[in-house]
Amino acid sequence: MKAIWVIAGNTFQETIRDRVMYNILFFAVFIIGISLVIGSWSLNQQVKLVKDFGLAAMSIFGLLIAVFIGIRLIYQDIERKTIYMLVTKPIHRWQIVLGKYAGLLLTVFANIFVMTVSLLVVDLLIEHHVDLGLLPGILLILFEIMLVVAWALFFSSFTSPMLSAVLTVLIFIAGHLSPGLKLFTQLHPENASNKILLFIYAVLPNLENFNIKTAVVEHLALPPLTVPNAVLYGIAYSGILLIATSLILEKRNFK
Amino acid sequence: MNRKLYIYAGLLLAIAVFGGIIQITRQNLDVYRTPEKALQDLIYLPDGHVLRWASLGYTSLMADYLWIKSVLYYGRHTVDEDNPFYKIIKKKFNLSGDNGYLPESDSGRTAQASSKKDFDLSRDRRLRAIFFNFRSRGMAPFIYPLLERVVILDPHFIEPYIFGGLYVMMDTGRLKEALHLLRLGYKENPNRWELPYYLAFLNLFYLGDSEAALAYLKKAVLQPGAPPFVENLSVVLSRRLNKTQIVIDYLMGIYNSTTDPNVRDKILKVLHELAKR
Numbered sequence: 001m002k003a004i005w006v007i008a009g010n011t012f013q014e015t016i017r018d019r020v021m022y023n024i025l026f027f028a029v030f031i032i033g034i035s036l037v038i039g040s041w042s043l044n045q046q047v048k049l050v051k052d053f054g055l056a057a058m059s060i061f062g063l064l065i066a067v068f069i070g071i072r073l074i075y076q077d078i079e080r081k082t083i084y085m086l087v088t089k090p091i092h093r094w095q096i097v098l099g100k101y102a103g104l105l106l107t108v109f110a111n112i113f114v115m116t117v118s119l120l121v122v123d124l125l126i127e128h129h130v131d132l133g134l135l136p137g138i139l140l141i142l143f144e145i146m147l148v149v150a151w152a153l154f155f156s157s158f159t160s161p162m163l164s165a166v167l168t169v170l171i172f173i174a175g176h177l178s179p180g181l182k183l184f185t186q187l188h189p190e191n192a193s194n195k196i197l198l199f200i201y202a203v204l205p206n207l208e209n210f211n212i213k214t215a216v217v218e219h220l221a222l223p224p225l226t227v228p229n230a231v232l233y234g235i236a237y238s239g240i241l242l243i244a245t246s247l248i249l250e251k252r253n254f255k
Numbered sequence: 256m257n258r259k260l261y262i263y264a265g266l267l268l269a270i271a272v273f274g275g276i277i278q279i280t281r282q283n284l285d286v287y288r289t290p291e292k293a294l295q296d297l298i299y300l301p302d303g304h305v306l307r308w309a310s311l312g313y314t315s316l317m318a319d320y321l322w323i324k325s326v327l328y329y330g331r332h333t334v335d336e337d338n339p340f341y342k343i344i345k346k347k348f349n350l351s352g353d354n355g356y357l358p359e360s361d362s363g364r365t366a367q368a369s370s371k372k373d374f375d376l377s378r379d380r381r382l383r384a385i386f387f388n389f390r391s392r393g394m395a396p397f398i399y400p401l402l403e404r405v406v407i408l409d410p411h412f413i414e415p416y417i418f419g420g421l422y423v424m425m426d427t428g429r430l431k432e433a434l435h436l437l438r439l440g441y442k443e444n445p446n447r448w449e450l451p452y453y454l455a456f457l458n459l460f461y462l463g464d465s466e467a468a469l470a471y472l473k474k475a476v477l478q479p480g481a482p483p484f485v486e487n488l489s490v491v492l493s494r495r496l497n498k499t500q501i502v503i504d505y506l507m508g509i510y511n512s513t514t515d516p517n518v519r520d521k522i523l524k525v526l527h528e529l530a531k532r
Contacts, residue, residue: 038323041323041326041327042319042322042323042326043326043414043418043515043517044414044514044515044516045319045322045412045414048319048412049319049323052315052316052318052319053316053319055315056313056315056316059312059313060313172311173311176311176312177308177311180308207312208312211312213312213313213315214314214315214409214411217315218411218412220411
């Protein structure tokens with residue numbers, strides 16, 4: 001366990017210094033701030049607009065940070081041969097994977113924290129009180145990013161950064177469109193390929209499970225246990241991906 | 256040392272030349288950037304359900320973007336002295352003031368339904384002049400398709416329903432679309448008192464159907480947060496009192512229920528007109 005935290009701390013220190021991340025973070029905070037101006041064009045819907053923009057910015061830029069940094073995490077160590085320093089030590093490869101993952105998650109968490117504070121400050125300026133009802137939405141954004149990071153790490157364990165980025169983005173798109181597969185099977189129960197579609201639906205991550213942005217902004221009632229179920233889903237799915245990544249790295253020859 | 260100076264001088268010259276080219280081309284291109292051009296922005300948008308899938312989970316953000324687009328689009332096309340495009344619109348459409356009254360064929364109801372008119376404002380000359388004077392009739396033809404996309408993307412976004420169902424309707428006379436939008440809103444948000452309230456308003460004021468209006472008002476009364484004036488109005492309507500008083504009570508209700516300054520301003524103008532005549 002200590003090895004995991006040491007690697008995580010190291011990864012966090014490494015990634016927190018990445019200039020790409022600061023550019024993205026600055027842009028995200030800027031977008032949250034600019035929503036104050038855009039909101040004034042919305043005919044008294046400024047509060048809703050600011051919250052929608054803020055949550056969307058958090059999600060999009062959090063994902064960008066996760067993808068840009070996550071795809072290089074393991075690949076970079078392999079290219080620079082710095083991975084040898086880790087594999088020659090008495091630590092397992094799954095500990096390396098978990099450590100890298102935890103380190104990147106800490107980085108993402110730090111970024112989301114900064115964006116959350118920005119959003120709540122802007123919200124305080126407009127509404128004169130802080131809407132803590134946004135926090136469940138932000139929590140699920142974090143878990144969505146966690147899942148995407150796990151995919152990015154998985155791809156980066158066996159392919160180049162460019163291809164990892166493309167595949168991760170495709171997974172993101174497919175994840176948001178996957179509920180359409182289930183809907184199709186429900187609307188066309190007689191369709192011969194329904195079993196295949198349902199299998200694909202089960203395998204693909206359903207990222208809509210984490211999408212409660214509209215509900216938290218408009219204070220809509222959610223079905224009970226939505227948030228806990230989504231959190232457990234995210235943890236379990238990420239766990240499977242991390243196990244797969246560990247297995248790939250275990251078999252991989254770094255020469 | 257001399258070489259460095261030449262290099263810096265060359266770079267400065269290049270910047271000056273590029274700056275000059277930018278200035279000239281910008282002026283040439285700005286010639287085409289006229290207010291008339293801004294009015295011609297065509298809107299090619301897929302259906303709301305397609306947009307919903309295309310938004311990849313960011314439905315609220317896309318709805319907000321389309322909402323701002325709708326507001327800006329309507330603001331540019333409405334007949335209003337505050338509209339900086341007003342002179343262009345006036346010239347383009349050869350406007351001279353009163354655009355006339357809502358013809359029966361635009362009511363969106365069947366002939367059989369329209370015979371139910373028992374609260375016909377259009378028979379009262381002064382009320383007709385106020386409520387059926389659609390200054391922006393024929394303008395902003397894409398406003399309702401835009402608003403429909405907004406509400407398909409975010410069905411719980413209430414303001415577009417009210418904007419389209421009330422404000423745009425009172426300006427353009429597009430009753431059929433207004434009713435459709437409000438009914439859509441009521442179906443998605445059955446717990447909001449505002450939507451049946453405004454449906455009752457349209458049924459009463461523009462369709463003259465007090466029975467339908469009363470039915471909607473009764474539904475509005477039952478919703479959480481319905482203000483007391485909704486119940487008062489349903490009582491008044493059921494007693495079928497003086498038309499003008501009902502009109503004033505209704506308008507005061509709308510005025511008190513909304514925080515939208517544009518709607519409040521419009522209602523105040525109508526109330527002042529009523530007081531004058």
